[in-house]
Amino acid sequence: MSALDIKGLTCSYGLTRVISDLNLKIANGEIICLLGKSGCGKSTLLKAISGLLQPENGSITVHDTLVSSSEMMVSPENRNIGMIFQDYALFPHLDVFHNVAFGLKGQPRSDIKKRVQEMLELVSLEGLEKRYPHELSGGQQQRVAIARSLARKPSLLLLDEPFSNIDSEVRQRLIRDIRQILKQQHVAALFVTHSKEEGLDFADSVATMEQGRIRHVTTAKEVSSI
Numbered sequence: 001m002s003a004l005d006i007k008g009l010t011c012s013y014g015l016t017r018v019i020s021d022l023n024l025k026i027a028n029g030e031i032i033c034l035l036g037k038s039g040c041g042k043s044t045l046l047k048a049i050s051g052l053l054q055p056e057n058g059s060i061t062v063h064d065t066l067v068s069s070s071e072m073m074v075s076p077e078n079r080n081i082g083m084i085f086q087d088y089a090l091f092p093h094l095d096v097f098h099n100v101a102f103g104l105k106g107q108p109r110s111d112i113k114k115r116v117q118e119m120l121e122l123v124s125l126e127g128l129e130k131r132y133p134h135e136l137s138g139g140q141q142q143r144v145a146i147a148r149s150l151a152r153k154p155s156l157l158l159l160d161e162p163f164s165n166i167d168s169e170v171r172q173r174l175i176r177d178i179r180q181i182l183k184q185q186h187v188a189a190l191f192v193t194h195s196k197e198e199g200l201d202f203a204d205s206v207a208t209m210e211q212g213r214i215r216h217v218t219t220a221k222e223v224s225s226i
């Protein structure tokens with residue numbers, strides 16, 4: 001079973017075709033980096049996977065469930081896909097605890113408390129529950145965003161340039177830590193970046209995108225040895 005299986009995906013904005021007959025598979029627990037020039041369609045692909053854009057053609061399947069085709073769309077909130085963006089997208093008026101707990105609404109209080117605690121330990125932010133986003137560094141905010149996404153046990157995580165606002169020293173450690181967390185939790189991820197180095201550090205494989213298609217997929221080891 002694949003975490004994500006995209007077949008023959010074609011997406012357009014009006015008359016402008018942006019994704020063209022694209023195929024991509026991510027195995028369970030695999031981390032793939034999507035590398036490509038500005039404007040090649042990376043964000044559009046993430047929009048299609050997360051359910052914000054309906055394909056003109058082709059299909060998107062997440063863990064054996066068809067979620068998008070030209071005929072049907074599962075709504076974004078019912079896809080169980082986590083998303084992390086470069087601007088963290090935390091709620092500024094909620095403290096760390098409530099940011100992480102946000103997606104767990106409706107569950108018993110004691111379960112929420114336990115899960116939030118587990119997640120904060122996972123991202124090494126125990127003790128910062130009562131801080132507000134503006135009282136955290138960029139790296140800490142991104143850790144909260146990761147904790148919030150993983151709290152819901154997503155079947156797939158999409159990351160859109162999550163490290164670009166973080167300075168390079170912190171970034172390296174964060175990339176290593178988040179990779180380790182995803183591997184430990186066995187969460188598959190698709191990670192968009194402009195930086196080949198970042199992609200090689202974070203992902204198992206690198207998919208190169210050009211003009212709305214995946215040109216090739218290579219393992220990070222193969223790329224590193226060139």
Ligand SMILES: Nc1ncnc2c1ncn2[C@@H]1O[C@H](COP(=O)(O)OP(=O)(O)OP(=O)(O)O)[C@@H](O)[C@H]1O
Nearest residue numbers: 013016018036037038039040041042043044045194
């Ligand atoms: N809502 C929209 N309406 C019309 N065209 C759009 C829309 N969003 C993006 N585009 C166009 O689609 C193409 C692909 O954009 P997309 O944002 O997917 O590229 P990208 O690879 O993510 O770029 P970047 O690396 O700069 O973020 C671009 O030519 C862009 O101008």
